[in-house]
Amino acid sequence: MTSIKKTFAIKGMHCASCVRILEDALKTVPGVSSATVNLATEKATVDYDPASVTDKHLSSAVSNVGYQALIADEMEHEDAERTRKQKELSQLRTRVVFSLVLGILIVWGSFPGIVNTSPQFMRSFWLQLVLALPVQFWAGWSFYRAAFSSLRHRTANMDTLVALGTTVAFGYSVVVTALPQLVMRAGIEPMAYFDVSTIIIGLILLGRYFEARAKAGTSDAIRKLLGLQAKTARVVRDGREQDIAIDQVIIGDILRVRPGEKIPVDGVVTEGSSAIDESMVTGESIPVDKGPDALVIGSTINKTGSFLFRATKVGSETMLAQIVKLVQEAQGSKAPIQRLADLVSSYFVPVVIMLALATFALWYVLGPQPVLLLAILNTVAVLIIACPCAMGLATPTAIMVGTGIGAQHGILIKDAAALETAHKVRAVVFDKTGTLTEGKPRVTAVIATAGHTEDEVIRIDAIVEQSSSHPISQAIMEEAHKRNAVAPTSAGKFEAIPGNGVRGESDGKVIISGTERFMQVNGVDTAPLRADIDGLLDSGNTITIVALDGIAIGVIGIADTVKPSAHAGIAELKKLGVEVAMITGDHTRVAKAVATQLGIERFFAEVLPEDKASAVAKLQQEGKTVAMIGDGINDAPALAQADVGIAMGTGTDVAIEAADITLVNRDLRTVASAIILSRKTLRTIKLNLFWAFGYNIILIPVAMGVLYPAWGILLNPIFASVAMAASSISVVLNSLLLRKARIS
Amino acid sequence: MTTDQGIVIIIAVLGIAGVYQFFLGKRTKAVRVTGDIDIVVDGGYTPDTIEIPSGKTTTIHFFRKDPSSCLEEVIISEFKIRRALPLSERVDVQITPEMPGAFKFSCGMGMYHGTIIVR
Numbered sequence: 001m002t003s004i005k006k007t008f009a010i011k012g013m014h015c016a017s018c019v020r021i022l023e024d025a026l027k028t029v030p031g032v033s034s035a036t037v038n039l040a041t042e043k044a045t046v047d048y049d050p051a052s053v054t055d056k057h058l059s060s061a062v063s064n065v066g067y068q069a070l071i072a073d074e075m076e077h078e079d080a081e082r083t084r085k086q087k088e089l090s091q092l093r094t095r096v097v098f099s100l101v102l103g104i105l106i107v108w109g110s111f112p113g114i115v116n117t118s119p120q121f122m123r124s125f126w127l128q129l130v131l132a133l134p135v136q137f138w139a140g141w142s143f144y145r146a147a148f149s150s151l152r153h154r155t156a157n158m159d160t161l162v163a164l165g166t167t168v169a170f171g172y173s174v175v176v177t178a179l180p181q182l183v184m185r186a187g188i189e190p191m192a193y194f195d196v197s198t199i200i201i202g203l204i205l206l207g208r209y210f211e212a213r214a215k216a217g218t219s220d221a222i223r224k225l226l227g228l229q230a231k232t233a234r235v236v237r238d239g240r241e242q243d244i245a246i247d248q249v250i251i252g253d254i255l256r257v258r259p260g261e262k263i264p265v266d267g268v269v270t271e272g273s274s275a276i277d278e279s280m281v282t283g284e285s286i287p288v289d290k291g292p293d294a295l296v297i298g299s300t301i302n303k304t305g306s307f308l309f310r311a312t313k314v315g316s317e318t319m320l321a322q323i324v325k326l327v328q329e330a331q332g333s334k335a336p337i338q339r340l341a342d343l344v345s346s347y348f349v350p351v352v353i354m355l356a357l358a359t360f361a362l363w364y365v366l367g368p369q370p371v372l373l374l375a376i377l378n379t380v381a382v383l384i385i386a387c388p389c390a391m392g393l394a395t396p397t398a399i400m401v402g403t404g405i406g407a408q409h410g411i412l413i414k415d416a417a418a419l420e421t422a423h424k425v426r427a428v429v430f431d432k433t434g435t436l437t438e439g440k441p442r443v444t445a446v447i448a449t450a451g452h453t454e455d456e457v458i459r460i461d462a463i464v465e466q467s468s469s470h471p472i473s474q475a476i477m478e479e480a481h482k483r484n485a486v487a488p489t490s491a492g493k494f495e496a497i498p499g500n501g502v503r504g505e506s507d508g509k510v511i512i513s514g515t516e517r518f519m520q521v522n523g524v525d526t527a528p529l530r531a532d533i534d535g536l537l538d539s540g541n542t543i544t545i546v547a548l549d550g551i552a553i554g555v556i557g558i559a560d561t562v563k564p565s566a567h568a569g570i571a572e573l574k575k576l577g578v579e580v581a582m583i584t585g586d587h588t589r590v591a592k593a594v595a596t597q598l599g600i601e602r603f604f605a606e607v608l609p610e611d612k613a614s615a616v617a618k619l620q621q622e623g624k625t626v627a628m629i630g631d632g633i634n635d636a637p638a639l640a641q642a643d644v645g646i647a648m649g650t651g652t653d654v655a656i657e658a659a660d661i662t663l664v665n666r667d668l669r670t671v672a673s674a675i676i677l678s679r680k681t682l683r684t685i686k687l688n689l690f691w692a693f694g695y696n697i698i699l700i701p702v703a704m705g706v707l708y709p710a711w712g713i714l715l716n717p718i719f720a721s722v723a724m725a726a727s728s729i730s731v732v733l734n735s736l737l738l739r740k741a742r743i744s
Numbered sequence: 745m746t747t748d749q750g751i752v753i754i755i756a757v758l759g760i761a762g763v764y765q766f767f768l769g770k771r772t773k774a775v776r777v778t779g780d781i782d783i784v785v786d787g788g789y790t791p792d793t794i795e796i797p798s799g800k801t802t803t804i805h806f807f808r809k810d811p812s813s814c815l816e817e818v819i820i821s822e823f824k825i826r827r828a829l830p831l832s833e834r835v836d837v838q839i840t841p842e843m844p845g846a847f848k849f850s851c852g853m854g855m856y857h858g859t860i861i862v863r
Contacts, residue, residue: 050832050833050834051807051832051833051834052834053834054834054836056836081828081830084830084831142811142812145810145811145812146787146810146811146812146814148787149786149787149788149810149812150787150788150856151787152786152787152788153787153788153789153790153792153856154766154767154770155767155787155788155855155856155857156767157812157814157855157856158814158855159812159814208813212813328826329824329825330824331826332819332820332821332823332824332825332826332827333821333824334819334821338854341854342850342854345853345854345855346854346855346857347768349767349855350763350764350766350767350768353763353767354759354760354763354764357756357759357760357763358756358760360752360756361752361753361755361756361757364749364752365745365749365752365753388853388855389814389853391854392852392853392854392855393853396819396852396853415824
């Protein structure tokens with residue numbers, strides 16, 4: 001039984017008896033061989049068998065007796081994983097150097113052209129056998145082990161092919177060395193091929209070494225994200241400031257952040273203000289000013305001021321933890337484009353073994369003399385050149401790098417399928433309010449009919465609006481407060497009709513407030529306000545008509561400001577050849593004014609929230625792959641209907657259910673960046689698959705000897721191993737090149 | 745055709761048929777699971793086909809004994825799970841399927857496969 005030691009902090013200890021309770025609890029976990037608890041340091045040290053005990057077992061043993069185990073967080077786990085990988089890489093490097101050094105010595109004593117420069121003793125087959133033996137069975141043992149394990153499961157992989165190929169070359173050479181007369185009797189000059197078996201092992205191990213190093217780079221993004229996490233927080237408790245470990249922060253704690261420090265968890269500023277660099281989480285490079293009531297994101301950096309904030313999300317609930325989870329999930333998903341590679345991979349190795357057998361028979365029967373030698377060498381070349389790894393790595397490495405780059409730019413991709421579909425997007429539909437605009441409408445005009453005043457219109461409307469949380473209602477309430485026109489009572493029989501307006505009763509009178517259509521439905525004549533309504537609509541205002549007991553008493557104009565990044569965001573999409581459309585529940589004339597301002601040619605206006613999905617479907621019926629951009633709350637059905645639903649994040653919730661892609665920042669240029677990222681990732685995947693398939697489709701027949709009859713070309717097994725090692729490395733390196741891609 | 749050539753052809757044909765039957769003609773039997781299951785990762789997955797109930801959480805304890813780098817990750821793409829499997833360490837993966845069906849899991853490079861049947 002292997003045993004490992006783990007030390008972790010315990011929370012809640014207060015006396016010596018706690019030590020015994022905890023030690024007993026931990027020792028009862030099956031697989032734990034010893035447990036010691038130190039009251040002074042409040043730490044437990046446990047020896048256990050990792051095969052049967054997990055952190056969860058230890059943690060629940062501790063919590064069952066009323067304490068809390070603060071066991072290694074994900075970051076520490078990630079560190080341990082990295083240390084283990086480095087150790088593996090260092091062992092692999094030793095095996096590479098060992099086999100290549102001995103292989104080169106054997107090549108010196110046997111390879112035509114240079115053999116004459118070697119001392120006589122180096123040409124001895126027996127010496128070469130002694131040098132090749134440890135390479136074959138020590139450095140190359142991993143191939144045998146994996147091959148044997150696979151055979152037990154009736155499966156085969158890369159290692160099976162390498163073990164088979166090198167064993168054939170090594171076995172033949174042993175026969176030549178021990179029984180030269182046997183091969184001479186077959187008409188073959190006795191020549192050993194220990195150089196082939198050793199160099200193949202050395203080069204394939206070298207390939208694995210570089211591949212492992214490169215592969216580590218594909219998961220850099222997660223490591224970098226985890227590395228952002230602050231380790232400590234400065235909490236204000238009982239009027240005193242003290243530094244505590246990050247995992248001890250609880251919701252509601254008031255925390256102090258000083259200039260230059262990381263914000264430890266998500267929260268809301270309660271006192272003070274500062275500029276905060278959120279680029280590591282949102283991709284936005286300009287620091288954002290934050291004051292009281294502003295949301296702050298854990299792991300972002302406080303630049304200038306000092307402030308206090310109240311923790312609202314800790315642990316796995318923080319925005320950073322959610323981002324890490326989303327990226328991990330996306331990296332665990334499979335892109336549809338991978339299906340063919342998966343299908344081929346599952347049959348590949350057995351088919352290559354069958355082709356190798358066919359190669360042997362064909363060369364033995366039809367080949368020139370010496371038939372046995374050529375049959376063996378070509379069989380080895382077929383086994384060695386085949387590279388299923390390149391096919392297996394082609395898509396996932398690119399998806400891992402692509403989703404990682406996305407996270408660094410504030411683009412969170414839900415799964416690989418979404419990343420794949422986004423490259424086909426030819427039409428983008430923006431929801432207007434809150435997406436293209438700031439979503440903070442304000443009252444720009446109040447017009448009253450004869451016999452009423454502006455303040456009266458606002459005061460009467462405010463009676464019904466105060467019960468609604470709609471942004472337009474909030475804008476009207478803000479205006480009412482400004483004018484000191486808020487009635488002390490709210491409306492009775494209040495009713496909000498989405499996309500239309502609100503109604504209620506006060507002092508026995510019915511108040512209706514909303515769109516022109518809503519007025520018509522309720523039999524309110526809007527003719528006296530016609531000219532005013534037209535003027536407001538033409539200048540891009542949303543209107544709310546106010547009626548008292550069925551008679552229009554005024555109209556309120558409300559406008560929302562367009563986001564500063566909207567112009568550039570739309571221009572960039574057009575540059576990509578993507579059609580841009582806008583969808584809104586607003587009046588056609590308001591929609592037209594905003595669309596004209598932003599250079600959007602196509603818009604859908606007066607669309608009720610539930611009909612937005614139909615508008616998206618209409619575009620899809622034109623044969624376009626459509627992306628819908630919204631806030632992910634009011635427009636969830638439309639996001640779900642679209643081929644790619646993109647939600648602009650609000651607050652610190654990033655896991656928006658209906659969205660395929662969530663944009664953490666509010667910069668509309670990121671939409672184009674997401675499409676560029678998808679296009680570049682797909683280009684990389686296609687290039688990888690083309691290379692991986694093309695490589696095997698072309699070089700396996702070459703290794704079988706199809707070029708021999710016409711041009712006399714045969715593939716030396718050593719060159720086959722070089723090509724094989726290079727093919728999987730090139731696929732991983734090509735994926736890593738994505739990291740250099742400019743997407744914004 | 746000489747005798748030895750005939751023998752080589754017969755052996756090759758038999759070998760091809762044997763390889764086909766051995767690797768591609770295997771049939772596996774699903775192991776019925778309630779609650780949790782240990783899957784040993786050593787040259788493949790043992791057991792490689794499990795049957796689990798829908799709507800309930802099943803914990804799979806992966807334990808990798810095979811040092812081959814091919815098997816250092818397990819991917820259950822239907823459940824968006826990609827987990828590193830450190831050598832000789834137990835890794836718990838929890839899944840709660842909502843729909844019946846057969847879902848593949850594989851190593852990071854798609855060479856080794858297993859199936860989760862949700863009933």
